[in-house]
Amino acid sequence: MELAAGPLKTYVESTRESFTALDRATGHRAAEAFCRFSEGDYQAAADLSHAVASNDASSPSVLRAFSILRQHAQLLDENLPRPVTYLTFLPDDA
Numbered sequence: 001m002e003l004a005a006g007p008l009k010t011y012v013e014s015t016r017e018s019f020t021a022l023d024r025a026t027g028h029r030a031a032e033a034f035c036r037f038s039e040g041d042y043q044a045a046a047d048l049s050h051a052v053a054s055n056d057a058s059s060p061s062v063l064r065a066f067s068i069l070r071q072h073a074q075l076l077d078e079n080l081p082r083p084v085t086y087l088t089f090l091p092d093d094a
Contacts, residue, residue, distance in 0.1 A: 022062065026052060030062075033069055042077035046070045064089055 022030070029052050037045035049070035053063050068087045075083070 021059070026062070030066070033066070037069060037073055042073040046073035046077060049073065060092070061089065 029048055033045050033048040033052070036042075036048060046069075049066040053066040053070065064087070068089070071087050074080070
């Protein structure tokens with residue numbers, strides 16, 4: 001699948017190396033967390049994301065990605081109002 005031109009495509013292309021270096025277990029946890037999120041199982045997505053972000057020695061951009069996913073999953077799971085600011089990727093993550 002080819003991404004349309006825009007910020008997501010730019011980000012994916014700039015961080016490709018950080019994510020291709022994932023070990024198999026972390027890659028599996030990432031896939032599982034994103035699948036759970038897409039299925040609406042936000043609590044499981046938040047729990048998986050928290051476990052990786054707390055215990056994994058991956059690159060800072062990978063840890064940031066799990067933290068962002070966790071924040072969004074928790075907001076949806078707990079039906080919380082939109083925060084003033086969300087976690088985002090930092091320029092150093094690219």
